[in-house]
Amino acid sequence: MAEPLRTRLRGRVRRWALRRYPRSRSVTLTQNRIFILPTRAGAGFMLLLLLMLLLGINYENNLIYAITFLALGVFLVACLHTHGNLAGLKLQALRGNPCFAGEQAGFELELDHPAGRRRERIALQFERGVPLLIDLEQRNQRLELFCPAPARGWLHPGGLKLETGFPLGLFRAWTWIDLELWALVYPRPLEGELPVQQGNGHSGEAHQGQPAGSDDFIGLERFQPGMSPRQIDWKSYARGLGLQAKQFGAQRSPDLWLDLAALAGDLEQRLSRLTYWVLELSRRERRFGLRLGSQELPPEQGEHHRHEALQRLALYGRGGRG
Amino acid sequence: MSREQISRNAVILQLATFVAVLLPHLSWLPGWITLLALAMVAARLMIHSGRWPFPHWLLKLGLIALSGVGLIISFGGNTGPEAMVALLVLGLALKLLELYHRRDALILLFVALFVLATAFLFHESVWMAAYVLLVVWLLLAALCAIQQRPGRTAWLPPFQRAFALLLPALPLMLVLFLLFPRLEPFWSVQLSTPRATTGLSDSMSPGEVSELALSDALAFRVSFDGEPPPAPAQRYWRALVLSRFDGRRWHQASPAQRSRLRAEKLIAQSEPLGYEIVLEPSGRPWLVALDLPLAQARGQRLSPFRTLLSPAPVERRIQYRLASVVDYRLQPLLTRQERQHYLQLPGWGNERSRALASHWWQQSGGEPERFIRLLLEHFQRGFEYTLAPGALGRDGIDQFLFQTTRGYCEHFAGATVFLLRSVGIPARVVTGYLGGEWNPYENYLQLRQRDAHAWVEVWLQGRGWVRLDPTAAVAPERIESSTEQYFRQRGDAAFSGGRGFWLQADWARRLRQRYEAFNFAWHRWVLNYQSQQITLLENWLGGLEHWRLILALLLPGAAVLGAVLAWQLRQRLGAGPRDPLARKLQRLQRLLGQRFAARRPSQSLSAWLRTLAARWPQQRTALEQLARLDEQQRYGRESDHHLRQRMLPLVDQLLRAARAQR
Numbered sequence: 001m002a003e004p005l006r007t008r009l010r011g012r013v014r015r016w017a018l019r020r021y022p023r024s025r026s027v028t029l030t031q032n033r034i035f036i037l038p039t040r041a042g043a044g045f046m047l048l049l050l051l052m053l054l055l056g057i058n059y060e061n062n063l064i065y066a067i068t069f070l071a072l073g074v075f076l077v078a079c080l081h082t083h084g085n086l087a088g089l090k091l092q093a094l095r096g097n098p099c100f101a102g103e104q105a106g107f108e109l110e111l112d113h114p115a116g117r118r119r120e121r122i123a124l125q126f127e128r129g130v131p132l133l134i135d136l137e138q139r140n141q142r143l144e145l146f147c148p149a150p151a152r153g154w155l156h157p158g159g160l161k162l163e164t165g166f167p168l169g170l171f172r173a174w175t176w177i178d179l180e181l182w183a184l185v186y187p188r189p190l191e192g193e194l195p196v197q198q199g200n201g202h203s204g205e206a207h208q209g210q211p212a213g214s215d216d217f218i219g220l221e222r223f224q225p226g227m228s229p230r231q232i233d234w235k236s237y238a239r240g241l242g243l244q245a246k247q248f249g250a251q252r253s254p255d256l257w258l259d260l261a262a263l264a265g266d267l268e269q270r271l272s273r274l275t276y277w278v279l280e281l282s283r284r285e286r287r288f289g290l291r292l293g294s295q296e297l298p299p300e301q302g303e304h305h306r307h308e309a310l311q312r313l314a315l316y317g318r319g320g321r322g
Numbered sequence: 323m324s325r326e327q328i329s330r331n332a333v334i335l336q337l338a339t340f341v342a343v344l345l346p347h348l349s350w351l352p353g354w355i356t357l358l359a360l361a362m363v364a365a366r367l368m369i370h371s372g373r374w375p376f377p378h379w380l381l382k383l384g385l386i387a388l389s390g391v392g393l394i395i396s397f398g399g400n401t402g403p404e405a406m407v408a409l410l411v412l413g414l415a416l417k418l419l420e421l422y423h424r425r426d427a428l429i430l431l432f433v434a435l436f437v438l439a440t441a442f443l444f445h446e447s448v449w450m451a452a453y454v455l456l457v458v459w460l461l462l463a464a465l466c467a468i469q470q471r472p473g474r475t476a477w478l479p480p481f482q483r484a485f486a487l488l489l490p491a492l493p494l495m496l497v498l499f500l501l502f503p504r505l506e507p508f509w510s511v512q513l514s515t516p517r518a519t520t521g522l523s524d525s526m527s528p529g530e531v532s533e534l535a536l537s538d539a540l541a542f543r544v545s546f547d548g549e550p551p552p553a554p555a556q557r558y559w560r561a562l563v564l565s566r567f568d569g570r571r572w573h574q575a576s577p578a579q580r581s582r583l584r585a586e587k588l589i590a591q592s593e594p595l596g597y598e599i600v601l602e603p604s605g606r607p608w609l610v611a612l613d614l615p616l617a618q619a620r621g622q623r624l625s626p627f628r629t630l631l632s633p634a635p636v637e638r639r640i641q642y643r644l645a646s647v648v649d650y651r652l653q654p655l656l657t658r659q660e661r662q663h664y665l666q667l668p669g670w671g672n673e674r675s676r677a678l679a680s681h682w683w684q685q686s687g688g689e690p691e692r693f694i695r696l697l698l699e700h701f702q703r704g705f706e707y708t709l710a711p712g713a714l715g716r717d718g719i720d721q722f723l724f725q726t727t728r729g730y731c732e733h734f735a736g737a738t739v740f741l742l743r744s745v746g747i748p749a750r751v752v753t754g755y756l757g758g759e760w761n762p763y764e765n766y767l768q769l770r771q772r773d774a775h776a777w778v779e780v781w782l783q784g785r786g787w788v789r790l791d792p793t794a795a796v797a798p799e800r801i802e803s804s805t806e807q808y809f810r811q812r813g814d815a816a817f818s819g820g821r822g823f824w825l826q827a828d829w830a831r832r833l834r835q836r837y838e839a840f841n842f843a844w845h846r847w848v849l850n851y852q853s854q855q856i857t858l859l860e861n862w863l864g865g866l867e868h869w870r871l872i873l874a875l876l877l878p879g880a881a882v883l884g885a886v887l888a889w890q891l892r893q894r895l896g897a898g899p900r901d902p903l904a905r906k907l908q909r910l911q912r913l914l915g916q917r918f919a920a921r922r923p924s925q926s927l928s929a930w931l932r933t934l935a936a937r938w939p940q941q942r943t944a945l946e947q948l949a950r951l952d953e954q955q956r957y958g959r960e961s962d963h964h965l966r967q968r969m970l971p972l973v974d975q976l977l978r979a980a981r982a983q984r
Binding site for chain 1: 424438455
């Protein structure tokens, strides 16, 4: 009975805290953004103070009064320290790193704080993410936080909670902030048959005969930085000929077209299969084009192309951010 | 987060805290508890170093059962604080074995703080207070350490953090200590360790007071309300009236006899003198008061012969306030019963003394004053005041008067009362203290057990009870100076053994007095603050209305907490960067921003300077040069130091020019 009430209350506080300030790329934690309450240990400490006070009263012992008041003073000062562990901290949203649906999306942040002070044990956590505990020692620190990415499209990680119990664990200070952070989530890759179309576009002719993956070896060329390490011909390296890259015939084969229309079934599944093939073909360093309904991405190859293709798959039929 | 493991450092700090908390209790804890506690510390260290595993639950259960049995044997049905503290110490010791998670550590430290506080039930000295403060620091450091990441190994940061927590808490403690109302105990509690009794006993036989004369122990301390203390010859502190003699010992009146005595009537003949007494624990119920108190303090009883009694033996240091007169008439009329009571003597023994008394009585023509003069003259002839009078057998008074003629105050007092009573003059022995050492640093009078004294009160027609001190006739200097001084000057063998020579040196005495003054102040202002609180607060705050108290609590409290908060946030409230170049650049940006165009957030410093160069042709070269240097400083390879040295004069020049333009 108590637990759901508590979660509900927490949810309400979170929503209220997030509503108070607009979403922004950079946030400085001011006093009025930080909440602070005693923890369970703090409540225990208060009970202890009460018992000590009783001891002092009953034995009319002024030194016990004194140590009780000293502990109470420490309790109050600890409250300020806990608050100070968060106050003044500046968060800067850097970027969200793309990922595939079902994975964890990484979001990069920079924490900046006034020099000369140590901040310890700050837990950062997105609403649905896993917490990250950090000690801040330098003036600024970059870190990556993760949040589950359930579906393709633009993903906003939700409110970011910063929480600390430092230094005594008697108080918990926390804040909710809404950072302007987005990560692109690609569809989840799904293995399947190659939905290819060959030629210069609209003929719809299937790639003749050659099944995918049976690339022919053509020859060796000098390995250049940036080439895939899979292409290295280790045998020649072992013979002392230096790093040589294998050349495959498929790289010179005619363009492939990945077409959404060539697949049947559920839209998400089709996009997933296309995603798989975008990755697979990029890995094999083959040129391909992508056709999603009326959108068309001309055949190309390389990292940039791959990203462009994945982005189109991720955003197909989806609105913008927000 | 409470299930998290704590760091190895934190474990060591917990163990250190436990040992530090245990130390003050070693003086009274049963030996087996101490041993068990130390064994647990050792066991936890073995676990810590990986030599032993964490114990099996059966072992823990066995230890708990053993401890329970031990507690019952040691303390039985006793439910005093000792049993409670012993139980807590045992609990802590056993908890050490499962000290692993943060939650265990929290419980351990919380209970340790409580046990630390109970140390004050047994020891209240200023040294103990200082020690406890240090242990609180250690305990806070341990509390900080358990919050650290398990991997941390630095020792210093927890102590630094604990210091930063403790320092602002001290003024808060002081304010609360001064203002918090002292409540009456909710239920009555008593320490059950029996205390040894010291000081005067309720009967007197020759040799008993002189035993006390060798004791340096503190008896009580008196401070007078701004008035000078009475003259040394007036400093008679009454404690007991002994009116029954059994031939050897002097006793107090029995309760049955006491009930037949009326409360004695006091007619003051001088201004009352207000003072406060801090009495050391004696284990006995009688209290001391300057010669004759006007009334008893709260919670005390006044006996018929105006001595004070506490309802229970004095087991702790107590403090009470009295007003006394040193010039008075006491009980001008005696009833026949009272007269009989104060004339009581055994029917036999000490025949020579009785004969001497009746001889003097005839000589004096039945006038008590003349009789007393004869008696004192007799003492002045050939009697010696000494701490080593030798033992007396049967008919002790005869022996003293006719054979040894050496005695201490009780010999003289006892013999005087005997002689007076034998001729029908009502008289009684009074015991208490005489004199006292004045401490000029804290303005109080200090009386030790060696100042114990016995004298006589004699009832004279028309004057009531009059003090008569036969010792004054034998050794008048004793009345003016302390026992110690008196015997030291005379080189009494019995006394010279006590202290080393150097302690008698002047500087040593001053040092000792300062230390005692400090202890007295500690007791008055800290240990017994409740009796000072009301007057002190009234003086300071000008009244005790609620709003005054609340303001007095809130203002300093808010000031301290505000200071901590300001310190916490200091960098944000501060005036920006500390680097002179960065500061000057910031000022330049503000000045030129007002004059020309403010730097946009997206603009780099150099880009902004170049746009300014176009709008401020007079300083164009300087602006462009500064932009170039700034870029070099940010992206170039040249040494930072050289570039900065070239940038500073440029910034200065621009600042001057910008100011001149306004």
